[in-house]
Amino acid sequence: MNGTRHYGMDWLRIGAFALLIFYHIGMYFVPWGWHVKIAQPRDWVQIPMMATNSWRLPLLFLVSGYASAALFAKMGGAGAFMRSRSARLLVPLAFGMVVIIPVQPWIELVTQHGYSGSFGHFWLHDYFRFGSLEGIVLPTWQHLWFVVYLFAYTALAALLLAVLPAPVCARIADAVARWLDGWGMLATPFAAWLFILFLFPGHRDTHALVDDGPAHLHFLVPFFIGWLLRVRPGLFEAVARCWPAAAVLAVAAYATIAWAMWAAPGDGPPPAGVITPFMVVRLVQGWATIVALVGIADRYGNRDHPKRAMLAEAVFPFYIIHQTIIVAVGWYLLRAGVSAMPSFLILVAATVIGCWLFYAIGRSIGWLRPLIGLQRK
Secondary structure (H helix, E strand, O other): OOOOOOHHHHHHHHHHHHHHHHHHHHOOOOOOOOOOOOOOOOHHHHHHHHHHHOOHHHHHHHHHHHHHHHHHHHHOOHHHHHHHHHHHHHHHHHHHHHHHOOHHHHHHHHHHHOOOOOHHHHHHHHOOOOEEEOOEEEOOOHHHHHHHHHHHHHHHHHHHHHHOOHHHHHHHHHHHHHHHOOOHHHHHHHHHHHHHHHHOOOOOOOOOOOOOHHHHHHHHHHHHHHHHHHHOOOHHHHHHHHHHHHHHHHHHHHHHHHHHHHHOOOOOOOOOOOOOHHHHHHHHHHHHHHHHHHHHHHHHOOOOOOOHHHHHHHHHHHHHHHHHHHHHHHHHHHHHOOOHHHHHHHHHHHHHHHHHHHHHHHHHOOOOHHHHOOOOO
16 A cells, blocks of 8 residues: 555545435435425435435445545554544544434424424433334434444454454455456446345345344445555556446446336335345446446546645534434425425525534534544644
8 A cells, every 4th residue: 555645535535425415405305204304205306316326325435445444554553543433433423412413303203203392302301212212213323324334344444454464464455456456346346236135135224233234244345445445556447447337337227227217206115025127227326336436536536626625624524414404404494385496495505504614613612623523633
């Protein structure tokens, strides 16, 4: 591994989290289950939502794996690495679960389950029940499940690197890199995803950590590939070889998905244990899109900008606060009966402004910085 910073991967991380925020704004309008919904959801919104549905989370784990490998090298050992990860992930997680998250399940209970208590009553008497209320487990980490999973995967990587001798780790990395060389970068991860799909055909992601084994396998594939891209940077040559073809494949797969959604917008999920061509095409779209985006970032985005460092720092605070803003503002829009287009514009503006204020205020107050995922000055 060389010490050169790959700015393209920074830009890819920034873009991936920005897309995630817009995706969660879309959840207010789409007819899928969520914490708060517009009075009349739009079926057609499913089609643009499906453009990112299959790859947005795996891409986040891939760029996180790349960043984790860089941090591990900087820390110089598993112990220092885990101390750093614990401070940067677990402290904001605890703060988010206690302060940022509770309004989300309260609004869901009020709007969908007839809960009549105030938010203060809910937080004091119901939120910390360590049980379920109307099927919602409380307290909850909601969208911060990604932080929990990322901490678990970095802990797994640190454990392996601490237990296995360095030459063994190097041989394993070399062996996997050979599997990913050339067109293997496109074919091997897809084959792994397909194997997981057929091995666990009825699984639905739970985001509950302990009962989500197939999802862990699915996310660990891009996480460790991201790690390998950092420790074996020659793999970017494999990405460079196949990303144009991957981009064409991703567009073709999404066109198939969009056509299927347009033809049957009300179709629900298949019965448990049934694997459909639609699921396979989604896997094709997912991994092909990731390869294409990494290739584009490597080819065109590997350059610095005066705003890059600030945007890269702002990503995690934005992620912590964005969904609470969307749910809270969406609740007020629902109560006011605001129509779809004004609701979308208000949600975008409120989320962007709210995220920037959360970041700007938090970064300027020393004791708040670690609570929102920033390093102490």
